[in-house]
Amino acid sequence: MTTLRRNIPLLYTFSFLQMTLFPMAIITLFWKEQIGLSLSQILLLQGIFAVSMVVMEYPSGYISDRVGYRTALTAASVLGLVGWGYYTMATSFRDVLIAEILLGISTSFVSGSDSALLFESLKANGQESGYARSEGRSTFFGQTGEAAGALFAGVLYAKYPLSPFLLQIVVWLLALAVTRGMAEPRREPQRHGSHLTAAIASARYVFVENRRLRITVVLSIVLGLSSFYPVWLIQPYMRECGVPLASFGPVWAGANLVVALFAVASHRLRALLGERGMILLVVLLVWGGYLGLGATVGVWGFLFYYLLTAMRGMKGPYMLHLAQAEIPSATRAGMLSLQSLCFRLMFALSGPLVGRYADAHGVGQTFRLLFYAYLVVLPPLVWLFLKHHRKDPEACS
Secondary structure (H helix, E strand, O other), X not given: OHHHHHHHHHHHHHHHHHOOOOOHHHHXXXXXXXXXXXXXXXXXXXXXXXXXXXXXXXXXXXXXHHHOHHHHHHHHHHHHHHHHXXXXXXXXXXXXXXXXXXXXXXXXXXXXXXXXXXXXXXXXXXXXXXXXXXXXXXXXXXXXXXXXXXXOHHHHHHHOOOHHHHHXXXXXXXXXXXXXOOOOOOOOOOOOOXXXXXXXXXXXXXXXXXXXXXXXXXXXXXXXXXXXXXXXXXXXXXXXXXXXXXXXXXXXXXXXXXXXXXXXXXXXXXXXXXXXXXXXHHHHHHHHHHXXXXXXXXXOHHHHHHHHHHHHHHHHHHHHHHHHOOOOHHHHHHHHHHHHHHHHHHHHHHHHHHHHHHHHHOHHHHHHHHXXXXXXXXXXXXXXXHHHHOOOHHHHO
């Protein structure tokens, strides 16, 4: 038990390192200015990144459930090292694509494994009721790491465009060292049967048998996309609005600190507002963020992006806790990865279209279009979410 308790600070450290992404605050500029990509190519690139995760997302979670969460996180660290190393030699779309595919597979091995290991480590110590708080702290450390990495990214990029990528290699070496100190928890025994049968059974449980879990996963995916599109659009938006390049790092750091603060406060906000108040606040933040970004043209317009990052921080621990409570221990990483798979697949289908629209009509007009889309999509999903979460758990499975 003492060894498993040590997993918790190690997972916080891993989250910090995994999210300390020095290139992230300038990556769109790097692609445009150093590689020569258009916005539609950039969103296509991220769509392919999403496909690489789709291909590996559920298999990586399935493997993690069988060979161990620690092994999966170690594999992720090695792939991260190789992917960022390849970036230092990239000169074309093809090179960037190879690097992104390697990083996509790395991310798929983290996805589900880290949350599952955190939940099982808490459960082994009788602390599973505090999962939302711990997940919020993990997100806090992760976003603090990204903020720290972004702070001087613009300055580093201006001096030497590859310096953020070289620093990223060092970060993943440290992450690899952290995974070696983790311990594997005992879990429920696996049911016998073929791998395909197990995969179909997991998908059926998530999307057919458990209605409460189904609407939680669907709403989480839609909300996740709302905070993901702007990640790739906010940098060209700031360029258009005249934000100085040296400010890109601090702006990105501020966005991640907002995610961190709202993630660590997520369980308190839920206790204060209740289920209905919490989800309504999340929706209002999405609408306010897109409306502000679409209607404002000026140096300070990016501040509306912080509404979307606040939503992202609140949503993560809150929705994950609801999902974790419905998932069996034996298939925890696989089912969490299944949710990520669906998210990545939806982005792979929609992201390139959003990028093409942004190239043709401008980033501001794209934000306005997304505002109208979420104005239509979110109300029926929220109604279903509240309807099923008012019911007794027994009735929803």
